[in-house]
Amino acid sequence: MPSASSQADGLWRLAWTCSAVVEDSLLWRLEQLGIHHTATVREPDREEVVTVLAWLDRQSWSEQQVRELAAPFAPLGAVFQAPPPRFSLAEQTREEWSSSWKRHWRPDPVGNALLVLPAWLDCPPEQRHRQVLRLDPGRAFGTGEHPSTRLCMEALERHQGVVKDALVVDLGCGSGILGITALTLGAARVVASDVDTMAISTSRENGALNGHGPERLQVVHGSSKELVPWVGSGADVLLCNILAPVIMQLAPDFAQLLKPTGGQGWLSGLLTSQADAVRERLAGLGWRTELAATQQDWALLAFTPWEPTPKPDLCRPAAISSTYQP
Ligand SMILES: C[S@@+](CC[C@H](N)C(=O)[O-])C[C@H]1O[C@@H](n2cnc3c(N)ncnc32)[C@H](O)[C@@H]1O
Structure with missing residues (x-):
């Protein structure tokens, strides 16, 4: 059982295990709700299934609020003719969050020449x-x-x-x-x-x-x-x-x-x-x-x-092309 101080400092870990076709929609909805601390866990041998994770501050969110937030995600599977995402909720300390999240992060090539x-x-x-x-x-x-x-x-x-x-x-x-x-x-x-x-x-x-x-x-x-x-x-x-x-x-x-x-x-x-x-x-x-x-x-x-369009200079004649023959 976490102590009162670690609880106040802790996080909710929300997890949806779902078909990979639902992932984007789920992440998009989280983004729309202003929830940016997310990650996707993929298992190498099961590409069709992913787990989308999101973390919320326990100081700001009660358990009931988190469950109310998660409830509208249940019908998402039906939109893609997939099973409903399986939701679970757990408590995490910040230390656990930091290390679990780090475990999932890999070197990430971006564009032609960058690597995060x-x-x-x-x-x-x-x-x-x-x-x-x-x-x-x-x-x-x-x-x-x-x-x-x-x-x-x-x-x-x-x-x-x-x-x-x-x-x-x-x-x-x-x-x-x-x-x-x-x-x-x-x-x-x-x-x-x-x-x-x-x-x-x-x-x-x-x-x-x-x-x-x-x-x-x-x-x-x-x-x-x-x-x-x-x-x-x-x-x-x-x-x-x-x-x-x-x-x-x-x-x-x-x-x-x-x-x-x-x-x-x-x-x-x-x-x-x-x-x-x-x-x-x-x-x-x-x-x-x-x-x-x-x-x-x-x-x-x-x-x-918007760059102002240069006004024609009325004092100077228009440029004469080099092929001009008088
Ligand atoms: C989508 S994240 C982008 C982070 C990073 N620049 C990137 O491209 O990955 C948006 C960031 O904007 C910050 N933010 C939100 N509203 C802002 C505002 N009005 N002024 C400045 N920053 C803001 C958030 O705290 C968050 O760190």
Whole structure:
């Protein structure tokens, strides 16, 4: 029986054992409920069955509330003509959580040239050609597993020329994974923020694990407004992987964060079904947007400032082509 103090400090471990076809839908619903501490356990010899795990703070959730939250997941199987997910609930200490979760995490190749490597593992020889990001996400979001994180990481890799020597804003940094990816790809400096204090210490620790000290990775507690004093006349790149309603709320501050000419922003954390609404919101604020990529149900939006179209110079004659014959 756990002591009163360890109980107050402990977690609920929610587990759904289900058909693999139900996994995405289950994880999506958890994400929609704002539950980010999740993992999927696969057994190598039973690919058709997975166990989706989620953790909730026992200080904030009573057992009855957790069971009420889990009840609507039961019919999910029927949607996919699969058996209902088998739900179980257990108590866990933070230490148990940390070690059980770590057991399930493996080196994870992302894009063509990146590897997210759990801080406690060695780089597998077959992945040595990749650029390694050492990470211990602790209790913050961002292991690189989630499509919204991968979409951003892959965009950074595809646009390494934009990232090189850039000042990068990482809004909603979680484990710090996006900022650290940018630094690994050659960014000069990253300024990051998160409303979750756990994310602040975790991002700093992960920065240090990758050799990026406070002179290159500055992490502040807060949101978009708290980043403004750190970006001078504007960052070259802005990354924001937060849910769509929050992105839309923060969008008016983007103009103070991204430089007015040549800045490049990427937004993920939104579902493909939400992309049009987010694009409309940004267009209304004067940004040019593009649906840059999708993964499962998640979308990546690229946004840039509208560049004013140069007015024709009335004093100078139009350029004469070299084939012009008087
Ligand atoms: C989906 S996670 C993304 C973490 C990481 N950047 C990644 O890509 O994996 C979203 C993060 O945004 C933070 N967050 C939520 N609302 C925020 C806000 N208004 N301002 C700043 N951060 C916020 C959360 O605490 C969480 O760490």
